[in-house]
Amino acid sequence: AQSVSQHNHHVILSEAASLELGCNYSYGGTVNLFWYVQYPGQHLQLLLKYFSGDPLVKGIKGFEAEFIKSKFSFNLRKPSVQWSDTAEYFCAVRSNQAGTALIFGKGTTLSVSS
Amino acid sequence: DSGVTQTPKHLITATGQRVTLRCSPRSGDLSVYWYQQSLDQGLQFLIQYYNGEERAKGNILERFSAQQFPDLHSELNLSSLELGDSALYFCASSVGTSGNGETQYFGPGTRLLVL
Numbered sequence: 001a002q003s004v005s006q007h008n009h010h011v012i013l014s015e016a017a018s019l020e021l022g023c024n025y026s027y028g029g030t031v032n033l034f035w036y037v038q039y040p041g042q043h044l045q046l047l048l049k050y051f052s053g054d055p056l057v058k059g060i061k062g063f064e065a066e067f068i069k070s071k072f073s074f075n076l077r078k079p080s081v082q083w084s085d086t087a088e089y090f091c092a093v094r095s096n097q098a099g100t101a102l103i104f105g106k107g108t109t110l111s112v113s114s
Numbered sequence: 115d116s117g118v119t120q121t122p123k124h125l126i127t128a129t130g131q132r133v134t135l136r137c138s139p140r141s142g143d144l145s146v147y148w149y150q151q152s153l154d155q156g157l158q159f160l161i162q163y164y165n166g167e168e169r170a171k172g173n174i175l176e177r178f179s180a181q182q183f184p185d186l187h188s189e190l191n192l193s194s195l196e197l198g199d200s201a202l203y204f205c206a207s208s209v210g211t212s213g214n215g216e217t218q219y220f221g222p223g224t225r226l227l228v229l
Contacts, residue, residue: 030214032214032215032216034217036220042222043116043204043220043221043222043223044204044206044220045116045220046217046219049217051214051215052215090157092157094216096214099170100145100147100162100169100170100211101147101159101162101170101172102147102149102159102206102218103159104156104157104158105156106156107156107157
């Protein structure tokens with residue numbers, strides 16, 4: 001079945017460590033790719049998005065993601081995490097094959113210790 | 115703040131009851147989407163309305179229905195509630211029909227607890 005997979009369910013890091021969260025999708029054709037973040041008790045906020053062009057996209061709060069079409073991947077990275085990055089991170093895909101809705105991964109919980 | 119508002123923030127009700135969740139989209143956005151977030155199913159798309167008309171349907175139960183009014187706010191009606199309907203319900207909005215190149219902005223959600 002077509003889906004969005006986030007490989008890590010829970011990631012625990014110390015402050016200043018580097019972060020990479022994996023996201024793979026199984027939709028072909030034109031895709032729009034998103035990373036959303038959900039801080040504890042808050043709503044989903046857009047971190048970054050990819051529609052077309054440069055496959056390396058930069059978002060808010062120092063996050064970036066790279067779209068690798070051949071690998072159907074859109075991994076999220078941050079060189080140095082902070083305690084305030086503790087949150088749940090969701091990868092989402094909009095695909096012509098799946099219609100107008102966003103298809104979300106299961107999410108990755110990031111815990112950063114100070 | 116995304117500009118999408120949802121009320122109420124929390125809702126506690128009993129099995130068999132009916133509730134209505136409300137969403138106001140960002141100014142200028144014509145599409146409203148409803149998503150359900152639960153521990154076992156994750157974030158799942160329920161339904162989309164665009165300028166008052168149903169545009170797309172996802173995993174929405176027959177007991178659930180939605181509508182979008184002329185002022186573009188939307189309501190999600192959940193009836194004959196079951197324990198398993200307990201979840202966080204998000205509304206999102208976008209400018210158009212979420213074709214290629216659109217972003218959906220999410221509201222703060224309504225947490226529903228069915229006892």
